[in-house]
Amino acid sequence: MAEPIIRFVEVTKQYDVDPPVLKGVSFELERGKFYTLLGPSGCGKTTILRLIAGFTKPTSGDIYFHGRRINDVPPNRRRVNTVFQDYALFPHLDVFENVAFGLRIQRLKAAEIERKVAEALKFVNLSGYERRKISELSGGQRQRVAIARAIVMEPEVLLLDEPLSALDLKLRKAMQYELRDLQRRLGITFVFVTHDQEEALTMSDEIFVLNEGRIEQRGTPKEIYDEPKTRFVAEFIGESNIVPGRMVADYRVAFAGTVFDCVDRGFRPHEPVDVVIRPEDLELVPPERGKLKVRIESVLFLGVHYEMIGVDEAGNRWLVHSTRRAQPGEAVGLDFDPEDIHVMRRPDGALPDRSTDDGADDPERPEREEPAWTAPPRKGAAT
Amino acid sequence: MGTALRWLLFVPYGAWLLIFVLLPLGLVVVTSLRDIDGAWTLANYERFLTPTYLAMAGTSVGYAFLITVITLAVAYPAAYLLTRTRQKAFWLIFLILPSWVNLLLKTYAFLGLLALHGPVNALFLAAGLPERPLLFTDFSFLLVSIYIFIPFMILPIFNAIEEIPPGLIEAARDLGAGRWDVFRRVIWPLSLDGVRAGVQAVFIPALSLFMITRLIAGNRVITLGTAIEEHFLVTQDWGMGATIAVMLVVMMAAVMAVVGRKGERT
Secondary structure, rough: OOOOEEEEEEEOOOOOOOOOOOOEEEEOOOOOOEEEEEEOOOOOOHHHHHHHHHOOOOOOOEEEEOOEEEEOOOOOOOOOEEEOOOOOOOOOOHHHHOOOOOOHHOOHHHHHHHHHHHHHHHHHHOOOOOOOEEHHHOOHHHHHHHHHHHHOOOEEEEEOOOOOOOOHHHHHHHHHHHHHHHHHHOOOOEEEEEHHHHHHHHOOOEEEEEEEEEEEEOHHHHHHHOOOOOOOHHHOOOEEEEEEEEEEOEEEEEEOOOOEEEEOOOOOOOOOEEEEEEOOOOOEEOHHHEEEEEEEEEEEEOOEEEEEEEOOOOOOOEEEEOOOOOOOOEEEEEOOHHHOOEEOOOOOOOOOOOOHOOOOOOOOOOOOOOOOHHHHOOOOOOO | OHHHHHHHHHHHHHHHHHHHHHHHHHHHHHHOEEEOOOOOOOOHHHHOOOOOHHHHHHHHHHHHHHHHHHHHHHHHHHHHHHHOOEEEEEEEEHHHHHHHOOOHHHHHHHHHOOOOHHHHHHHHHOOOOOOOOOOOOOOHHHHHHHHEEEHHHHHHHHHHHHHHHHHHHHHHHOOOOOHHHHHHHHHHHHHHHHHHHHHHHHHHHHHOOOHHEEEEEEEEOHHHHHHHHHHHHHHHHHHHHHHHHHHHHHHHHHHHHHHHHHHOOO
C-alpha cells in the first residue's frame, strides 16, 4: 500500500454565507492512479480541484501533500499543475512560449527549456507547432498545448478540470484514449473532473461520485456501475429502473407485488427501500418463464439494441435493453438474477431514528450519512 | 436590408465628415501654401525647417512626451489597483469626476492654488520653507497638464486589465509565477492595448496644447500650439499658422503609426 500523495481530512468549503459547497470531505489519493471526480454541476468537484491546486483555501479541515499540511501554501509553490476547462492559454504567446512559461519562471537555461518544451510537445503530438499562434489552433490542439504546458513542469499530480467538455463528440472520444494513455506513460496521478459519467467509466482507475458537497460513493468504474450504493449514484451512472420496495428479511426483497431473492442484507425488517435494476440486466422471456410479467408499451431501435418500456401489474414502468425485439402491446416476461437486484436505502428520512440502529451492525453497507470513503483503503494500489 | 439603405444611413455622417473635417483640412493645407499676400509659395515650409521652429517643435514633442510618460506612470498603478478593489464603480467615478468639470474652470482653479500668495505657498511657509514662484514654470505646466490628462489614461488601461480573464492569472500562478511574474508576464503584456490607447489619448492633445500653456506657463513655454494661436490671432500670418498645423497633423499621424504598429506584433 503506497503512501497517499494527497490527503483531505474533513475538508469543508463555504463561500460567504451560502450553504457550504463541500461538507467535511475526507479521502486520500495514491501515486500513479487516474482518479475521476464525477457529479452534477454544483456538487463540489471543481472546488476539490481548486483546493488541491491552491486557488482557494478550506474553510475548515486540512489538506496534506506527502504528509505535509498545505492549506496555506500558494499555488505557485505546489508540485501540482492544472489543465483548465477553457485551457487558459496565454493569447500573447505562441505555442512554444506557452509551454515554456513555467520553465522561464524557474530561470532554466535556454537550451534546457528548448529541450523540455520539444519533449513535451512531442509527448502530445504537437512537434512542429512551436511558432503557431494560439488563435490559429483548433480546439483539440489547444487542449494538447494546455496539457503540454502542465506536464512540462513534471508535476506529481495533474489536475484536469472538464478538459474535454469544449470538444465535439468524436474528438472527445479520441482524447479520452489519449489522456488515459498519457497518464499510463507519465505514471503520475491524474485527478479528472467531469459531469459525464461515460467519460468517468471509460478512463478512471477510481471514481468519486459527488453530490451536494459529499462523496456519495468511491470505487472502481465496475464497482460504481454494478454496485451503486445510493439511489443518486444509480440514477447518475447509466440508466436505471428504480421502483419502490420493502426488505422482508436479509436476502429477501419485495417489489412489484412479489418477493424476490437478492444479495443484500443488513436492513431493518420491513424497511422501505428503492430497488434498482439496470435495463440491460433484464432479459426478455416468454411470459410464463418471467419473474415479472409486463405489457410492452413502446419500442425504440437504438442501433446496438432495442429500448423497450414495459408496465407490470403493479403499474411500475420497466426500461429494457435487449437485442431481441417485442411488439408493442405484447405480454412478455422479464428475467433477472438475484445479483442484478440492487437494494438502496431511502435517503428521504423514511426511517425513524435510523442513525442509531443500522450501519453499526454491518460495516459493508454504510449509511448515506456515514461516509463511504471511510471504508478501509482498497488494495491494488500499485499498477 | 440592401446596400442602398446602408448608403443612406451613411449620408448624415458623410456630410459631416465632408463639411467639417475634409474641407477645413483642405483649406488649412491650401492656406499653408500661400504667403501673406495670398501668392502660392513653399516659403512657409522652408521657414518651418529653420532652427527657431524646429526647436519649438522639439520642445512641443518633448513636453508632450514627458506629460505622456508621467501620466502613464501615475495612471497605470491607479488603473491596476482599481481593478483589484471591491467597489470598482465608486472609485472609477471618483477618478473620472475631474474630467466632468470644465477645463477652463480647472485651469483657473490652479491659477489660484499656485499663485505666489496662494494656499500651496502658504503650506510651504507653514512648513518652514521659503515661498517660491510656482506659476509660469515648467513644473506648473507639467503638473496641470498631467492632472487634466490622467482620467484619459486610466480609463483605457482599466478596461484592458479588467478584460484579462482571471483564468489566465490562475494559470500563471499554477505554473509557478509569483505576483511579480504574473504582472510582468501576463498582466502587463495583455494590457498593452489599453496603454497604447491611453498614450494616444494623451500624447496627441498634449502636442497641441495652447490654453493651459498660455494660462499656466505664460511665456515660459512656447509650443507649436501657442505658436499657431500667435500666428492666427496676433501676427495675422495665416500661412505660417496653417503650416504649423499641417506639420502637427503629420507628427500626430507619425505617432499613431508608430504606436499602432506595435499592436500588430503581439
